[in-house]
Amino acid sequence: MSDKSQRFLIDNTHIRGELVQLDEAWQALQATATYPAPIRKVLGEALAAISLLATTLKFKGSLILQINASAPVHMLVVQATSENTVRGLARWNAEIADDASYNDLFQEGRIIITVEPSDGGERYQSIVALSGESLADSLKSYFEQSEQLQTRLWLASNDQKAAGLLLQRLPNSDDSLVEEDNESWNRTLALSDTISAEELLTLDAETLLHRLYHEEDVRVFAQEAVTFKCQCSQEKVEAMIHSLGIKEARDIIEKQGSIEIDCEFCNTHYAVNHLDIERLFNQQSAPSTNSIH
Incomplete structure (x- = not known):
């Protein structure tokens, strides 16, 4: 299993941990676009973080981290x-220097974490200003400000692995x-x-776990596979087109051919022609989503 997530507990404390190492999923993401080295580094760290x-x-459901x-x-x-699937992308609008720092890349930035249940549950989103010298620093600040469980991350990436x-x-x-828990937390950090x-x-x-915690009682669980997978589909494309209405869809087809x-x-790449449009709008029921993602 080349892409794996390893859950562990430190016994006699109230601390859980997770270790992830991504190879094929990270390579698959990089194959979708050519990223300058500084962006590639942060994108790899972000993929590991999410x-x-x-x-x-x-x-x-899904969890989205956006800067x-x-x-x-x-x-x-x-x-x-x-389901342990991941995907990601980055967009930039100026030349990126080879030695660009984290703060050079993201000026006046903010970090957004969104929870999206797939069963119709309530969507949750939290936004904080970007701070620190790295993504790990920004996430540390995010958790300190969002009043969630105390959480820390250590991240790394290169061209081969995240x-x-x-x-x-x-x-x-x-x-x-409380005092004992504080001591355990600070020692583990x-x-x-x-x-x-x-x-x-x-x-x-x-x-790695032995190297870090050999003086602790660490309980490990079965490793889980992580894969790169996009949620786009022909069905979602057609649902989005259906939301436009038949008149607008026909107008686009008339002007552009597809x-x-x-x-x-x-x-x-998805292409829908005039036959697809007629079939789509003659179906008995409308598709259930209006996003290709």
Whole structure:
């Protein structure tokens, strides 16, 4: 299993962790576009981050991490689902220097995390200003401001692999153990801060966990596969066209000969002609979505 997520618990504490290492999924994402090296690095880290954060979902759906900025990278977005699929992209509007820093890439930025249940549940979105010198710094600030469970991430990526480590402090209703929990959390953070990007990218999960926490009682669970997969489809394209109405769809066909759409995430090309339009609007029931994604 080349792309895997490894869940673990540190026994006798209220701390859970997740380790993810992405190879094929990261390569598949890079195959969809050519990214300048500084953007590629952050995009890889973001893909690892969203893979880690999605493991905290308690329902079927997806989690989206998006960075919006004024320039030069005006959008970076990654998505992971409860089925352990991931995808992502970045868009920029100016030349990117080879030595561009994180803050050079995202000027006047903000980070947005969106929870989208697939069962019709309520959509949730949280937005904070971008801060820090790295994506891991920004996510640390995000969790500090959003009043969620204490969460820390360590992220790394290169052209071959994207990887990350997540620690999360679980709630404890026993007030008498607060001091002990604080000590355990701070000790585990200190151990985790010794990890290097090279170790995240090159060591297997068992070796890495032993390297960090060999003095702790660590309980590991079965590894889970992570795959690159886009949610676009012909059905979703047709549903979006159906939402335009038959008059507008026919007008576009008359002017252009067909309706053509390219998925931004995977570059799949969709084309709908006049026969497709007539079939689509003569169906008994309308498709159920108005987004190709």
